[in-house]
Amino acid sequence: xxxxxxxxxxxxxxxxxxxxxxxxxxxxxxxxxxxxxxxxxxxxxxxxxxxxxxxxxxxxxxxxxxxxxxxxxxxxxxxxxxxxxxxxxxxxxxxxxxxxxxxxxxxxxxxxxxxxxxxxxxxxxxxxxxxxxxxxxxxxxxxxxxxxxxxxxxxxxxxxxxxxxxxxxxxxxxxxxxxxxxxxxxxxxxxxxxxxxxxxxxxxxxxxxxxxxxxxxxxxxxxxxxxxxxxxxxxxxxxxxxxxxxxxxxxxxxxxxxxxxxxxxxxxxxxxxxxxxxxxxxxxxxxxxxxxxxxxxxxxxxxxxxxxxxxxxxxxxxxxxxxxxxxxxxxxxxxxxxxxxxxxxxxxxxxxxxxxxxxxxxxxxxxxxxxxxxxxxxxxxxxx
Ligand code: DAR
Numbered sequence: 001x002x003x004x005x006x007x008x009x010x011x012x013x014x015x016x017x018x019x020x021x022x023x024x025x026x027x028x029x030x031x032x033x034x035x036x037x038x039x040x041x042x043x044x045x046x047x048x049x050x051x052x053x054x055x056x057x058x059x060x061x062x063x064x065x066x067x068x069x070x071x072x073x074x075x076x077x078x079x080x081x082x083x084x085x086x087x088x089x090x091x092x093x094x095x096x097x098x099x100x101x102x103x104x105x106x107x108x109x110x111x112x113x114x115x116x117x118x119x120x121x122x123x124x125x126x127x128x129x130x131x132x133x134x135x136x137x138x139x140x141x142x143x144x145x146x147x148x149x150x151x152x153x154x155x156x157x158x159x160x161x162x163x164x165x166x167x168x169x170x171x172x173x174x175x176x177x178x179x180x181x182x183x184x185x186x187x188x189x190x191x192x193x194x195x196x197x198x199x200x201x202x203x204x205x206x207x208x209x210x211x212x213x214x215x216x217x218x219x220x221x222x223x224x225x226x227x228x229x230x231x232x233x234x235x236x237x238x239x240x241x242x243x244x245x246x247x248x249x250x251x252x253x254x255x256x257x258x259x260x261x262x263x264x265x266x267x268x269x270x271x272x273x274x275x276x277x278x279x280x281x282x283x284x285x286x287x288x289x290x291x292x293x294x295x296x297x298x299x300x301x302x303x304x305x306x307x308x309x310x311x312x313x314x315x316x317x318x319x320x321x322x323x324x325x326x327x328x329x330x331x332x333x334x335x336x337x338x339x340x341x342x343x344x345x346x347x348x349x350x351x352x353x354x355x356x357x358x359x360x361x362x363x364x365x366x367x368x369x370x371x372x373x374x375x376x377x378x379x380x381x382x383x384x
Contacts, residue, residue, distance in 0.1 A: 005210060008067075008153070008219035011074045015066055022062040024051055030073050041293075042072035042081030045100045053095045065093060067153065067219065074217035080104065080294055083218040083245075085154035087145060087281040087289045090296070101286065101293045105356040106329075113287025113297045116359035117267050124259035124368040126304070130375050136304050137203075138262040139349075140364075141251040142270060143290045143299035145281040149247060151291045153219035160227025160243055167242050170276040171231050176269065178233040180242075181205075183225035203253070203336075205230050206244050212339065220245050220291065238269045245291050246299075248273075259302070259364050267360075286356060297356025300363050303349045304371070305335060310381035311374075312346030321348055324377055328370040329353055350374065 015030070017023040028051070031043045046069070054065045064085060072081015082100065084090060090097055101107075126133035145151055149163055164184060171180045182189040183196060191199075199205035209221035209228070216222075228243040241249040250273060252266040274280075281289040288299040295301070311321045318332070318341065325332040325348075334340030335347040342348050352358075352366040 005213045005216040005221075006074050007216045008070060008222055011070045011217040012066060015073065021059055022066050024055060027066065027069070027073065034073075034076065034078075037076045038078065040072045040078040040081035041100045041103055042069050042078070044103070045096055050096045061092070064089070064154075065096070068093060068096070071214045071218040075213055078214070080292065082293055083153050083214075083220065083291050084151055084289070084293070085219070086150050087147070087283075089151075090283055090286060090289060097293060101296055101356060104294055105297065105354045105358075107357040111357040112285050113283075113356060114359055115287070115298065116361045117263070119260050119263040119267075119361045119364050121258060121260040121264065124364055126257040126259070126371070129368075129372050133257055133306075135255050136257055136306065137253060137255055138257075138259060138302075138304050139251065139253045140262045140266045140300065140302040141249050142266065142360075143246040143288065143295045143301075144248040144250060145246050145289055145291070146248070147279040147281050149281075151289075152243065152245065152247065153222075153291060155222075155227075157223040157226050160223055163247060164227040164229060164242055167231075167240075167248075170273065170278060171240075174272050174276040176233055176238065176272050178231055178238070180229060180231045182229035184227060184229065185225070187229075189229065199230065199232070202236075204232060204236070204239055206241055207337075209244065214339075215245065218291075233269075237265055240269070240273065246295070259304075259368060262302070263360070263364055294353075295355055297354075298358065298360050298363060300355055300360050301351050302363050302367050303333075303351035304367070305347055306350055306371070306374075308332075308346040308348055308374070308378050309344075310346075310378050310384075312342055312348070315342045315344045315346045318342045318346075318348075321346065325350060325370070325374060326353075328373050329366060330370040330374070 015026045031046050067085050068082055071083050072078040180189050181191045209215045210224045231240040237254055239251045250270050252262050254262040283289050287297040290296050290299050308321050321332045331351050331353045333349040334342045352363050
């Protein structure tokens with residue numbers, strides 16, 4: 001059965017007093033309640049010192065502070081629970097977000113984000129791990145937001161539409177053959193529901209955002225489907241999502257076995273879009289700025305769709321694979337992306353968790369090295 005999603009305006013009302021001011025007692029009570037279910041990072045770092053500091057801010061900034069936490073307060077199973085609403089939140093609310101970011105990315109000391117797209121071809125070859133990994137769905141994406149624009153949780157409909165128009169202009173001139181498909185009602189590039197579903201079946205387009213309680217509660221999904229769409233390259237290996245969790249998700253999906261090739265495809269796309277004159281939102285320490293603190297740094301998530309029938313006992317024990325993956329700094333998701341289930345073959349989307357304090361090249365290396373371990377364990381589990 002489909003879950004009933006809670007939208008931002010209703011989610012935030014629960015934490016306001018009679019005058020509409022932020023009520024810290026109500027927030028604390030909810031975080032305390034969640035402690036017996038699951039402690040998200042948002043919950044963990046809601047400390048007395050943080051509360052004291054937040055309370056000393058003007059009311060408008062307290063309201064924004066509440067907005068940061070809505071995803072976590074609304075979802076019992078949250079592990080992070082935070083969405084920034086504007087690029088400047090990472091400085092303004094550093095008293096709360098800094099420790100949380102360092103915790104998620106396992107960073108000690110004063111790490112500053114460095115970038116390195118030097119990723120070799122012919123080195124991270126999956127058939128060296130296991131000869132059956134001949135034709136694998138390899139994916140890589142970077143999250144990007146654009147300087148001068150709010151992040152999706154706090155955009156209004158007008159800003160979303162304006163941003164989409166700006167991107168349509170960029171797509172018309174950026175030089176890689178492809179087409180933009182809009183979900184905005186009445187847009188000149190609007191596609192039908194059927195066309196949208198076809199793109200979803202191919203795993204190109206994102207799902208209806210109003211069906212994800214994290215996206216609705218945080219405001220990421222507000223004004224759906226206005227300002228949303230996808231640019232897709234003619235050869236269907238490169239795509240750019242507009243108006244999802246970040247303003248842009250720049251993605252490449254390649255079928256094959258050389259991780260370096262998907263990186264090259266992604267980097268070509270990223271360089272192309274950068275040349276169109278867009279200036280991405282960046283932080284001097286944290287690197288690229290993203291809505292979710294988990295994506296800060298490189299914003300890069302690289303994965304493969306792999307089958308782990310032995311570890312997952314034919315898909316019935318996803319938890320086991322998730323636990324093992326975690327030991328190697330990897331995350332295992334279902335085959336339909338985040339919050340989706342694995343199938344009977346234990347098909348999972350495996351990616352390194354860290355994106356800050358690692359370079360783009362490190363992300364690929366971590367994926368490759370983690371997969372070596374994971375496939376070793378999968379083979380052992382098959383002999384048990
Ligand atoms: N599940 C949510 C978000 C985790 C990170 N995923 C993103 N940003 N799509 C949580 O708070 O646990």
